[in-house]
Amino acid sequence: MIIVLKPNIGKKEEAAVIKEIKKLGYKPHIMRGVARTVIGAIGDELKNPSLESLPANFPNAVESVMPVQKRYKLVSREAHPANSSINVRGNLIGGKKFQVMAGPCSVESEMQLLTTARAVKAAGATILRGGAFKPRTSPYEFQGLGLKGLKLLDKARRETGLGIITELLSEAHVDTVAEYTDIIQIGARNSQNFQLLIAAARTGKPVLLKRGLSMRIEEWLLAGEYVLSNDNPNLLFCERGIRTFETYTRNTLDLSTIPIIKKEAHSPIVIDPSQGAGRADLVMAMCKGAVAMGADALLIEVHPNPAEAWSDGAQQVSLPLFAKLMEDLKPFIAAAGRD
């Protein structure tokens, strides 16, 4: 870490700072400039419990403390230079083939789910999404069908051969959800629910980690680190829009995460344009952008009748629109060098 001292401090205060740096296990490097002195503290910042504490203790001596070392290890390209890919029932996410996961926001009924599953399979999707346990802003909103929803997903899988992705939102459900799903989805609101991340990781199932509403890239990578450091290499990052000042869209889909995750980490990156925009009429353009920028997969909300959906109707696309979308994406998938 780098410690910037205030201008014009005395020898005594400088010595006190250096003593504290050594006590914390670092080797100090002193650089004297015209206006102020800067100390490079060389050592392992990850092990240090209170790196940021110096200013509090020497309020008259230290101006700022800046970390130097990256805080994530296992997710980083430095640790694992090649791309990782995740095998879901024979479909590789993160490989040459571009993958599409699609299905309703919530599982509502057998007919709704099977109709959707058949349609998205016919259009080219390989994985079926559908919420059985739903985290809802209000306690008065539909909370999902629970176990019944999981069983319907299983039924759809057996009939269509599609893989399944569904959300886990409680440690209490981890065994049940893991029994039925192929990918465990961790939602944006639980993206720093570390106990849930650990529980999900320990099932050994692939974990799709959505970015939190106001999560910085570094925090997202560190949340992913919770999965990898619990002995589960099957991690997928999923951008679903961040919260900004803009009110035209529900969230601001940050497509720059695609090149950034590709640069910093080795796990696949998935884009969710449905949550990202919160508006069905923007989904098509978002998908094209995601494909062109190098995303590995899309996660799209599709419903047979969006107007009567039990949750998030405004952002789900209809079955014919989804079929058109899959068709329209083809030239962009080709341009991106994917199948």
Next chain:
Amino acid sequence: MIIVLKPNIGKKEEAAVIKEIKKLGYKPHIMRGVARTVIGAIGDELKNPSLESLPANFPNAVESVMPVQKRYKLVSREAHPANSSINVRGNLIGGKKFQVMAGPCSVESEMQLLTTARAVKAAGATILRGGAFKPRTSPYEFQGLGLKGLKLLDKARRETGLGIITELLSEAHVDTVAEYTDIIQIGARNSQNFQLLIAAARTGKPVLLKRGLSMRIEEWLLAGEYVLSNDNPNLLFCERGIRTFETYTRNTLDLSTIPIIKKEAHSPIVIDPSQGAGRADLVMAMCKGAVAMGADALLIEVHPNPAEAWSDGAQQVSLPLFAKLMEDLKPFIAAAGRD
């Protein structure tokens, strides 16, 4: 809800919208303006599963849908016009007496905790804070002493008579934490972990609900609604800073939440200036502002030696500084008409 139709749509589309509104259980009121037609849909919006879905279904007919009804009920002043107050070992939070909760970010050792407990009690605090289970951004950071930490909090309570507040971060710990604590703290990162909120509420213990990093007022009130609708009236809201573009401070403490929560809800409002600023040197001014604006209590991080704290050293105040702070607050507490 209010449905704004696009300009110049035909009779047929208008009729389709009205039919859908009726199907969803609303009574339509049609208002024709010069440029466009607006439909007021009168009925209970809370029961309606897909209120926002109309635009998706009639992309050529509907321009926007605006909710009218407030989504929260039990937390609102409409439901409960008088202030609620919470009794913690004889100390009333939300009453005439201003309360201070103080203690270390993490429980580290018996000496650290007891030294702090005695000092904050001597300075006038009535509740001791201390983290036993810690949610940390990185898996490599100190995760808390766990049960051992809870037992030290219990020991400090028995010695000093202070009430205890500590964080719950896993449903799996709910019985254990509830056994040792007087107030269950739900941290910012778990503020929309609804399963955890329900589990905390069901213990019957007071629940202090921190505002999430990018949580809107309405979402915060609705998260509180999860507590009240699970038969626990003992809710406290705690503002601890939101995430903005600013980098000078760790978070932006939003003190406007004090008059807003007082206006919209009946539960007490607590301010956490330590997390709010992330800098010990700003805590004093933040506390003065919170008191003047009508907060019911403060939650302050205090450590015998911030420079060597195992977590968040930069934002913890030292024991002498805390004593001075309590002294300096007195005229502001008096000006605010509190004891």
Next chain:
Amino acid sequence: MIIVLKPNIGKKEEAAVIKEIKKLGYKPHIMRGVARTVIGAIGDELKNPSLESLPANFPNAVESVMPVQKRYKLVSREAHPANSSINVRGNLIGGKKFQVMAGPCSVESEMQLLTTARAVKAAGATILRGGAFKPRTSPYEFQGLGLKGLKLLDKARRETGLGIITELLSEAHVDTVAEYTDIIQIGARNSQNFQLLIAAARTGKPVLLKRGLSMRIEEWLLAGEYVLSNDNPNLLFCERGIRTFETYTRNTLDLSTIPIIKKEAHSPIVIDPSQGAGRADLVMAMCKGAVAMGADALLIEVHPNPAEAWSDGAQQVSLPLFAKLMEDLKPFIAAAGRD
């Protein structure tokens, strides 16, 4: 506009609100629900000077006021359903041909500018960018060459035939800048400097309006309205990244603006990936996304030696990288149906 009354207000307060609504020139429509009464006020909201004022005056009667009407007219698709295009020295922006504007952040010297101009032309750009007057965060940073810079741009135009785009940052410079440039650029920091917008509009030159750092879509469209309502139809919107909580990138490039501007307005949309990311290593992916999502043009910072640039070196791409970028974009331009 829609006025939501508070629950349980009396006849007298309701009558006072209705009287005020009529005084403001609206026709009231009263809708009584179970919990509260909602009033639709039908009339021209654009003319009304104090639409938002009702709550202030009747603090015990009115809960909220929501506008219904769109505030922009001339920029909207309703006013002008077809796409507009801008002719710059024979190159149409907003037509079938995809356009690229490229050049250095600042004009530094004849050699720097001409080297860049020749290289970007060879690679396929049709318009040369270069700052002569530079808005800089600090007064101690390079403020641009001023008139000398404009003359160098003119020289580059005469030699290469490229069109010119350069920034206007003062009303005092408007005649000088308009004399030399083909497109007047209004920077993000001046995006709501309305006097500057009016002055730029009145030159009759095409105006490229960058989105402000925290500008909502509606505000951006209304700033564009200042150009069109001052009798200048030659408006281009340019997304250059918004300010969010993220610190990995300098700004968050909001590519969703492409489909949104295309939906709401008729003017071309240009993407600036250099400002948008603030990092040269992300520019390529951003450009691919912009093309795929339907942008009409790109505005890219290119410098012969970014490490020694006088401003914003980190985000400028080198000449060989720019040539490669133009080559790599070709399949995406084709996939998007552009030339």
Next chain:
Amino acid sequence: MIIVLKPNIGKKEEAAVIKEIKKLGYKPHIMRGVARTVIGAIGDELKNPSLESLPANFPNAVESVMPVQKRYKLVSREAHPANSSINVRGNLIGGKKFQVMAGPCSVESEMQLLTTARAVKAAGATILRGGAFKPRTSPYEFQGLGLKGLKLLDKARRETGLGIITELLSEAHVDTVAEYTDIIQIGARNSQNFQLLIAAARTGKPVLLKRGLSMRIEEWLLAGEYVLSNDNPNLLFCERGIRTFETYTRNTLDLSTIPIIKKEAHSPIVIDPSQGAGRADLVMAMCKGAVAMGADALLIEVHPNPAEAWSDGAQQVSLPLFAKLMEDLKPFIAAAGRD
């Protein structure tokens, strides 16, 4: 500045970076850690034109570049340790006496202005605010009375003896506005309109600089530096709320700016709770907080009839409410040790 090299780079790349550092005028200090090498570049960062450019040029060698030096000088406490105060017609802003500036958002008529001026004077305000030139989001909204408004302000000053503050929004108006006003207000949207700042500074009149909607503290201080470095020491900072994700209030008033500006700079800090909240019902609490936290003055919007105001009706307080506010603030002003 601190340059962090990537792990495992070769001797040759390291030498190239060091050569570039020296070329830019810095003296390099090399610190070798286990995982990577860090270089401290000691020298004057303010003079360096392209400090941030290294990563672009050596994409395989440099991981990050961090500035060390503060970019502002004249506004800083280091340059001027004592508080500055501004004398406005015998009233000192930044001295022991707490000051209140109040008046309507826009000057509308002689009666409106004089009624307000007399009332705010009677209640204890010493400076009259009122907009003559108004920056409005839409071109169809009331743009201010212009010169006629300035003359009415002058008339109110002659009658009441109050000082005058009014906004400058165009370089073209600078002489006219300076002739009539005692303090020149630079609005949030023009906070980085550097040409306007320079023009305002050169009048020699006190300049009140509002914080931009998404302006970081450092940028605000640097905008202030434009005033001081143009030989005008009479600068006031004014916080008026920043733009965040919250929609309950129009802006989020960041009261932490009070202790921060006091710590970093020597100029007075003024709080505008009217713009800050955008709601008259929150103004009282905001004022109390501002006083308690050490603000030097308040800037409050007051209107004889907010419901019929020509701009921003929702955030203006009525005359009786203002009188009550001034009364209620007294104990907090005393507690803060001010008169």
